[in-house]
Amino acid sequence: MSETTPLPSVHTGRAGPPAGAVAAVGLSKTYGSGATSVAALTDVSLQVPAGTWLAVMGPSGSGKSTLLHCLAGLERADAGRVVLAGDDISRASDRVLTRLRRTAIGFAFQNFNLVGSLTAAENVALPLRLAGARPRRAQIRAALESVGLGDRARHKPGQLSGGQQQRVALARAIATRPAVLFADEPTGALDSAASRSVLGLLRRMVDGGQTVVMVTHDPAAAAAADSVVFLLDGGIADRLERPSADVVAATLAGLERP
Numbered sequence: 733m734s735e736t737t738p739l740p741s742v743h744t745g746r747a748g749p750p751a752g753a754v755a756a757v758g759l760s761k762t763y764g765s766g767a768t769s770v771a772a773l774t775d776v777s778l779q780v781p782a783g784t785w786l787a788v789m790g791p792s793g794s795g796k797s798t799l800l801h802c803l804a805g806l807e808r809a810d811a812g813r814v815v816l817a818g819d820d821i822s823r824a825s826d827r828v829l830t831r832l833r834r835t836a837i838g839f840a841f842q843n844f845n846l847v848g849s850l851t852a853a854e855n856v857a858l859p860l861r862l863a864g865a866r867p868r869r870a871q872i873r874a875a876l877e878s879v880g881l882g883d884r885a886r887h888k889p890g891q892l893s894g895g896q897q898q899r900v901a902l903a904r905a906i907a908t909r910p911a912v913l914f915a916d917e918p919t920g921a922l923d924s925a926a927s928r929s930v931l932g933l934l935r936r937m938v939d940g941g942q943t944v945v946m947v948t949h950d951p952a953a954a955a956a957a958d959s960v961v962f963l964l965d966g967g968i969a970d971r972l973e974r975p976s977a978d979v980v981a982a983t984l985a986g987l988e989r990p
């Protein structure tokens with residue numbers, strides 16, 4: 733199957749682009765209490781239209797991972813709302829969150845969300861099977877080949893490098909077409925050629941209607957996205973549309989300056 737062939741969307745069960753807008757309104761999150769409490773997010777609002785790609789940047793400790801986890805329903809914010817692929821997940825039950833994770837959301841995190849006892853191919857096929865589909869072997873192989881892991885289909889996550897594991901997660905997102913893909917440092921463990929190829933894959937997913945929200949420290953990766961939000965001390969310090977890598981790097985340096 734070619735990469736441009738439309739795959740049925742797991743979310744809608746129909747062919748065509750899934751609708752995966754993400755919106756956060758007034759998100760706040762504090763860890764701990766009393767003198768040691770840390771305000772990780774303070775009144776963060778943002779919109780990611782369906783079929784667009786948002787990069788989240790900021791200095792270490794600025795709240796990027798916390799924001800990604802709250803948007804993906806992995807952590808609950810203390811205040812504010814998250815609407816993901818049409819569902820308000822702020823007060824959703826664990827059952828609803830589990831259904832969303834199986835149908836509408838994909839994750840490409842390192843050391844996360846791959847099943848250690850399954851091969852790369854089985855991991856890629858798992859969400860489709862859980863959704864009741866019967867993925868064809870060629871479909872799974874094509875997804876693994878598109879991330880350069882055609883020869884690792886029978887390897888288990890423990891036999892793969894961190895970057896390869898993340899590419900397995902990307903292959904899974906290619907095969908299952910979640911409405912929204914959350915990625916944490918998708919190019920972090922990759923050399924520049926592999927990095928370009930992953931960014932190209934993400935662009936094709938977005939062009940095909942999927943939404944991508946990605947945390948990155950890499951200005952070149954951020955410049956591949958449609959917009960970039962910059963966090964500082966748990967708040968949004970800046971937002972740029974289609975910036976160059978140089979502008980991203982300069983904006984980040986400005987935030988990191990003491």
Ligand SMILES: Nc1ncnc2c1ncn2[C@@H]1O[C@H](COP(=O)(O)OP(=O)(O)OP(=O)(O)O)[C@@H](O)[C@H]1O
Pocket residue numbers: 763764770771772790791792793794795796797798799
């Ligand atoms: N589980 C936790 N318990 C207590 N504090 C936490 C916890 N997780 C994060 N924090 C704090 O919240 C703030 C934001 O952390 P977060 O991991 O979201 O930042 P980040 O921008 O992703 O950082 P990095 O780039 O270093 O990964 C930091 O000050 C961090 O120390």
